[in-house]
Amino acid sequence: MDVVEYRPQPDQYVWTFGGVAPSHHVSPGTVLRLWTEDAFSGRITRPSDRPMDVLDMTEVNPQTGPFFVEGAEPGDTLALHLVDLTPARDWGASALIPFFGALTGTDRTALLNEPLPEHAWIYQLDRARGTVLFEARRGQLQIELPIAPMLGTVGVAPAGREVRSSLVPDKFGGNMDTPEMRAGTTCYLGVNVAGALFSVGDGHYRQGEGESCGTAVEGAMDVTLIVELIKGSPTSPAPEWPRLEHDEDYVVIGSSRPLEDAWRASQVGMVRWLGELYGLDPLDAYQLLTQISRSPLANVVDTNYSAATKIDKALLPAADAYGGMHRHLREQAATLI
Amino acid sequence: MDVVEYRPQPDQYVWTFGGVAPSHHVSPGTVLRLWTEDAFSGRITRPSDRPMDVLDMTEVNPQTGPFFVEGAEPGDTLALHLVDLTPARDWGASALIPFFGALTGTDRTALLNEPLPEHAWIYQLDRARGTVLFEARRGQLQIELPIAPMLGTVGVAPAGREVRSSLVPDKFGGNMDTPEMRAGTTCYLGVNVAGALFSVGDGHYRQGEGESCGTAVEGAMDVTLIVELIKGSPTSPAPEWPRLEHDEDYVVIGSSRPLEDAWRASQVGMVRWLGELYGLDPLDAYQLLTQISRSPLANVVDTNYSAATKIDKALLPAADAYGGMHRHLREQAATLI
């Protein structure tokens, strides 16, 4: 397998999906060994940092990429397999940012309240124990939490000539902020433009479902992934919404507002996937989903909210999504370790 | 422990929370051995049943109760511990009902589309294997699914002189339709009226998160539960929203529309619970939630949608919610088996 290594310098960070020239051209089958800066662009380093003093809000959530995938055309499906996610620093950061987060007014849930106080939290990483340390700002409570590395942001260039901020999740993927995007995951995204032009970023050392305050345990990440391409065909149409596959689960991510619409999109996406996998009639799939889908929220803080529909493969007959692509990529990944 | 057994006759079914005289007066500490009819009032029995032909929509979701708890007063907290939930029939039923469900227009998401077709599905129960059988109506697909019995509806009489349909979830509990309400769960509900007047119903042999089509694998249920009462005090205020406790988790259920508001209510409810348990400052609790909360949806189909915020106790320091009430009830429950 070809291997490309890339650690972007600050002037190479990318802030959008679409609208940017590719950093690399890669062939399907290539292994990428990447480094991603954290969503704060590395600017929050101490508990005493006041977010609005140290952050540049025009430079948040830097992406590594974009990568032009040779042969990718609109209608195809890009498959990105996350082989490994390893924290690249010994600490992560989280923060309360004014008018951002699920439990405060925002520019859209526009209210007359003052913003909540600004605060930063720094989580020290213990690599040996595989934990980060929560330290309350008021009082003495400290809690060791297992790390659970994930990528908040994985996306391709959008359709319809659009260029979207790296803060946005939508059909092109982007800032979905779902803990389902972890090592071992294959992410399927519909290709909208020649070359797909995907990028990744926004490593989280751990995150709850919903990302309540708007920022996870944000941290620079060493990312290993494999790129693959599934050419479009009547039996392999590009998915409308991002699909994820684990060894254990199928997942579809919908992103919209209000939150029920994000979830509905993920549900209809799963009805379609079950149709593709089993020839299941849509109403039978609806019935089956009703009894077996898990619905972990992803984020309720971004420009669009993101919700997942997730099915345990063990409940279903064996099937090979995309011709066994995930299994193939797991085997490839195993050769890399 | 006192034991009360009750299998209501059809003319004893109750269709509301509030507004109904109690079926029984019980003391805290009482064990109830109950039978609950299914949400269809037992009227869907065959795959060929057309829901609108066989259902009486004025008699759906029958409740068993209500129970007047001696000594319960507004400001107190009712604790209901579900000791055992056993399917009372050898089959369960689900159905597509016109203009009901998450992936169709409804009377409120009012559209001009025709309703989806009516359909019923019957799930045969295999007690030995602990499964129900999904049978596709079109095509041959059959899937054995493990049972996971739960109660869709657990509630007390509402505040503010209201009487609510048993189809409604809100602060008083009610039709929350969360798979978290299972054997082993302690449900804490704020008491609004003298005697609390709680009832239970809506057994599901299994249900996905969101209850997409609006009806789970609905089935009559044998229910064993223990009633306890926590008198209100400054250190034990009644919860605004229902709280659940498992051996493994704390859970808060919010119910509202749009779905983000249901979830926000559950999140703020958990911020408060963490404050009670650990003296944690609200902003520290918000931060901690961001990194550890799980957010499985309950229902996206009822009059209010319901969402859960759930925390794995293993992530937190040891604590005794309500003076160790759950542990106490688990011990009591163990003596019953």
Place this chain on the structure above:
Amino acid sequence: MDVVEYRPQPDQYVWTFGGVAPSHHVSPGTVLRLWTEDAFSGRITRPSDRPMDVLDMTEVNPQTGPFFVEGAEPGDTLALHLVDLTPARDWGASALIPFFGALTGTDRTALLNEPLPEHAWIYQLDRARGTVLFEARRGQLQIELPIAPMLGTVGVAPAGREVRSSLVPDKFGGNMDTPEMRAGTTCYLGVNVAGALFSVGDGHYRQGEGESCGTAVEGAMDVTLIVELIKGSPTSPAPEWPRLEHDEDYVVIGSSRPLEDAWRASQVGMVRWLGELYGLDPLDAYQLLTQISRSPLANVVDTNYSAATKIDKALLPAADAYGGMHRHLREQAATLI
């Protein structure tokens, strides 16, 4: 015409729709001369009143009624014609109440912000000029505003055995808080229980569309109305959502959350009304609505939000809704002045 006069004493105030014995039995055609207390139960009288000190939140929005209409049965349509609304006091009151209003967190849009400050505003009425006086609390700005008396709350007993707080708007009418409910309006409500059991209250001397802060210029009101009944028939089905008729407009009010669903309900309600009036196909009605409907919001603060779809009769061919009921009532009203 029979005339009934009724000025309830405080112990006769009613706080719910449904669940209360009628204050009077009246025949269709009866004129009611009523007095309604304001939504604060008259407890806010000075700008220095702190709402949470003087209000009893279990006694807000008192209703005058309920009235049992002889012959009214489920499936019928109640027609209430507002003949006259005259302020019954020389001042009105408005207030910021903690965690209530559109531009603040609430118990459902649950946030971690502190509540906005409590404040009261008293508006002096100048009967000769027909104005109320806005006086800024900070700074010197005073603005005379024309009065535009309306009733925030008009409703019947709900369906489905429910009893709802007088703070709630829904299909039964209730606390819709629409400025369209003014002298000259005929309000059509579907009857859910024998006698309809309607009540009225919540006079506003004026209100903007949306009732942003949650309380209008609230004031006691002298109300004259005429009761009529339209028996149900295939050509006169009871409306699912409240319909209003002015000399100039047809209006349908939908109430739900999120706000788009309230509006969708009002839109589909108008599609049906256009179908009844003109035999118009639903898709043609949808097209026509697209070009002519006005959509003034009613409230974005109550348990359900309320939105109106409104059509200028001058744009439509002449038609006689409900057999010319509104015209008939206007003629009756003219004899009363």
Place this chain on the structure above:
Amino acid sequence: MDVVEYRPQPDQYVWTFGGVAPSHHVSPGTVLRLWTEDAFSGRITRPSDRPMDVLDMTEVNPQTGPFFVEGAEPGDTLALHLVDLTPARDWGASALIPFFGALTGTDRTALLNEPLPEHAWIYQLDRARGTVLFEARRGQLQIELPIAPMLGTVGVAPAGREVRSSLVPDKFGGNMDTPEMRAGTTCYLGVNVAGALFSVGDGHYRQGEGESCGTAVEGAMDVTLIVELIKGSPTSPAPEWPRLEHDEDYVVIGSSRPLEDAWRASQVGMVRWLGELYGLDPLDAYQLLTQISRSPLANVVDTNYSAATKIDKALLPAADAYGGMHRHLREQAATLI
């Protein structure tokens, strides 16, 4: 005044806000005499046209522009005064497009229903009578409706490096689809990029509030407008959301989902505007808005929904927004006729 005339050819149509080189550079004070193609790119011409057969969904809502305004920099406010809107064809078109519109499932309110039937309606314009003719597709109903020309789409390049489809409304203006955007309106938009790069399009010969089915009476338009620029300063900050001024009203347009958030944004925008105009404290402005704001919906069909907060100037003390800019532009406009 400099006058620029521009009738773009099809290969000059623009499909986005941002991301496109300017068609013209213009100085503040310039008069533009423009022609805009309809939102269907002129492809629906007969009632028998099936939208999905004749439309190219990658080429809808063509814009005329963008115009680079000399001297415009981020932080400034662009003022566009619509002098005249005259239908440029003798007919307009509307259509039902599958999975688009407020009363049908969409890609986001994702449901399992089949799409509503496709249909087109053609409205013949009678210039002498100033009307367009609605003709029902089923039955004989015909209704003459007064024309009320407006522009659905007026916007500048977005902030944050984004490029947005011309179908999107947001802070940059865009596809707000509000009937308030008519001849006589001054539209104030915050400038995000050097030159502002504004464009206009999407003429409607008339439209109801909400644009229910998703398409108004769409028609090519002759547009005359004057461009002005207000340099940013502490007393003239750029507005966060689009502001409109008529001789009679102030209007703020918010765009988001759910609909209550669009409206909240417009309300908070008006609280701020009242603060700028009268030095009014935010809570006093909130109180005043509650009693006087009108809230006509704009669209409930686009990627973001748009809602207006509107205040009748006659209710307020005299004030000169932006130093009397609107009056100045009205005087300029008068010289053009």
